[in-house]
Amino acid sequence: MIPAAFEYYRPKDMAGVLSVLEEHGDDARVVAGGHSLIPMMKLRMAEVPHLIDLQDVAGLTGISIDAGRIRIGAMTTQHEIINHAGLTDAAPIMREASLQIADPQVRYMGTVGGNVANGDPGNDMPGLMQCLDATFILVGPDGERSVAARDFYEAAYMTDRADDEVLTAVEFAAPNAGYAYEKQKRKIGDYATAAAAVLITKEGGACASASIAMTNLSDTPVYSADAGAALVGSSLDDASMKAAVDAMLGDIDPTEDNRGPVEFKRHAASVILRRAIENAWDRA
Amino acid sequence: MSNKKHFKLTVNGEEQEFLAEPRELLIHTLRERLRQTGPHIGCETSHCGACTVTMNGKSVKACTVFVAQADGADITTIEGLGNPDNLHVLQESFKEHHGLQCGFCTPGMITRASKLLEENPTPTEEEVRFGMAGNICRCTGYQNIVKSILAAASEMNAAKEAAE
Numbered sequence: 042m043i044p045a046a047f048e049y050y051r052p053k054d055m056a057g058v059l060s061v062l063e064e065h066g067d068d069a070r071v072v073a074g075g076h077s078l079i080p081m082m083k084l085r086m087a088e089v090p091h092l093i094d095l096q097d098v099a100g101l102t103g104i105s106i107d108a109g110r111i112r113i114g115a116m117t118t119q120h121e122i123i124n125h126a127g128l129t130d131a132a133p134i135m136r137e138a139s140l141q142i143a144d145p146q147v148r149y150m151g152t153v154g155g156n157v158a159n160g161d162p163g164n165d166m167p168g169l170m171q172c173l174d175a176t177f178i179l180v181g182p183d184g185e186r187s188v189a190a191r192d193f194y195e196a197a198y199m200t201d202r203a204d205d206e207v208l209t210a211v212e213f214a215a216p217n218a219g220y221a222y223e224k225q226k227r228k229i230g231d232y233a234t235a236a237a238a239v240l241i242t243k244e245g246g247a248c249a250s251a252s253i254a255m256t257n258l259s260d261t262p263v264y265s266a267d268a269g270a271a272l273v274g275s276s277l278d279d280a281s282m283k284a285a286v287d288a289m290l291g292d293i294d295p296t297e298d299n300r301g302p303v304e305f306k307r308h309a310a311s312v313i314l315r316r317a318i319e320n321a322w323d324r325a
Numbered sequence: 326m327s328n329k330k331h332f333k334l335t336v337n338g339e340e341q342e343f344l345a346e347p348r349e350l351l352i353h354t355l356r357e358r359l360r361q362t363g364p365h366i367g368c369e370t371s372h373c374g375a376c377t378v379t380m381n382g383k384s385v386k387a388c389t390v391f392v393a394q395a396d397g398a399d400i401t402t403i404e405g406l407g408n409p410d411n412l413h414v415l416q417e418s419f420k421e422h423h424g425l426q427c428g429f430c431t432p433g434m435i436t437r438a439s440k441l442l443e444e445n446p447t448p449t450e451e452e453v454r455f456g457m458a459g460n461i462c463r464c465t466g467y468q469n470i471v472k473s474i475l476a477a478a479s480e481m482n483a484a485k486e487a488a489e
Contacts, residue, residue: 042350042369042388046328049347049393072394079389080371083350092347094394120383144459146374146437149383150390229458230372 044082074150115154138222163232168262172238172254175213181206194261219325258293337405347393363403374460377433403432424473426464
């Protein structure tokens with residue numbers, strides 16, 4: 042379980058990170074908490090001749106909430122998200138989802154930036170970010186740009202991020218809505234068999250808006266606009282609930298693996314989405 | 326390939342300086358280089374928690390940290406919590422409540438539990454189970470581990486109250 046040798050860098054600023062990325066191209070990668078990348082390096086499924094540690098880079102940590110706009114620095118850990126009272130007030134779905142990621146030791150190290158930038162369909166934050174309609178901030182040699190979470194994921198481990206860019210923060214509006222993050226997993230620490238992020242607003246007893254995203258049911262997270270639309274205007278009667286679940290099932294594309302065959306995953310996705318919608322509705 | 330670099334760690338209060346390859350895993354540094362063999366290698370794949378140490382105030386799995394990442398860090402292993410002549414309250418409690426059978430997971434269990442109780446000195450049983458979920462035991466069924474941690478919490482709180 043020893044990875045291939047690598048050159049190690051621990052720059053103090055983003056300019057230092059970008060210069061190594063520029064020099065070594067896709068032979069260089071950044072590491073945040075490392076709990077996705079390091080296991081892959083140990084298995085020699087990832088070879089990283091130039092490893093750039095972000096832990097000392099200034100400006101990548103911290104959670105700010107300003108006039109309903111939330112910004113979370115890429116190096117903010119799941120442990121910090123769980124224990125941040127202001128964030129839990131403004132966006133309780135962040136805490137609810139973070140508590141379902143991995144286990145306590147991993148949450149001390151795992152970061153929001155690593156979780157969203159890695160592009161692993163099993164990660165929980167990408168679907169959550171799509172549900173929140175978050176924006177990712179990327180910095181590269183030409184400066185900063187932003188990209189919508191809903192446009193970021195292309196395929197497993199393939200994202201809109203270029204090799205010479207670093208994801209520095211996620212931003213989203215505080216969701217004034219009923220919320221739920223529901224996850225079915227075989228055991229603590231496992232990736233989801235199926236997970237659903239749901240935000241619902243209510244007006245006069247009817248659903249005014251709904252945002253739904255699913256995790257680990259395709260080679261990218263799945264934002265299902267049709268599933269959300271199926272709920273709007275309804276008071277969550279059986280027909281609209283079934284329409285939302287059917288719409289979601291039309292958007293996912295799970296594959297068989299050791300978590301089960303395709304039919305089982307579609308069943309689990311249906312159960313988990315119903316549960317998430319009911320929770321979010323009760324909290325709206 | 327020799328790209329050894331100079332690293333500095335504080336382990337159980339003692340400063341350690343040495344040359345190592347950046348890719349060396351912290352658990353190997355601790356066990357083989359610094360002879361702190363309390364933290365164990367169970368799975369070596371970030372799952373079992375037997376290698377848990379406290380690094381800069383966080384419970385971490387030392388099999389999933391490169392020594393280079395730990396450069397400059399302050400690390401506590403089970404050796405830093407207690408010793409045979411002066412057991413930590415948690416060690417005493419695991420002994421008293423039969424919180425171990427084969428003992429292989431125990432150093433990681435106790436190191437993790439010490440951090441858990443530091444952050445939450447009065448946990449419920451559910452909070453103990455949730456907070457210990459990164460540590461796997463194949464012998465006990467966890468019941469006595471949970472009991473040991475809850476008993477240690479009560480004892481530590483009673484001692485704190487008595488001191489006040």
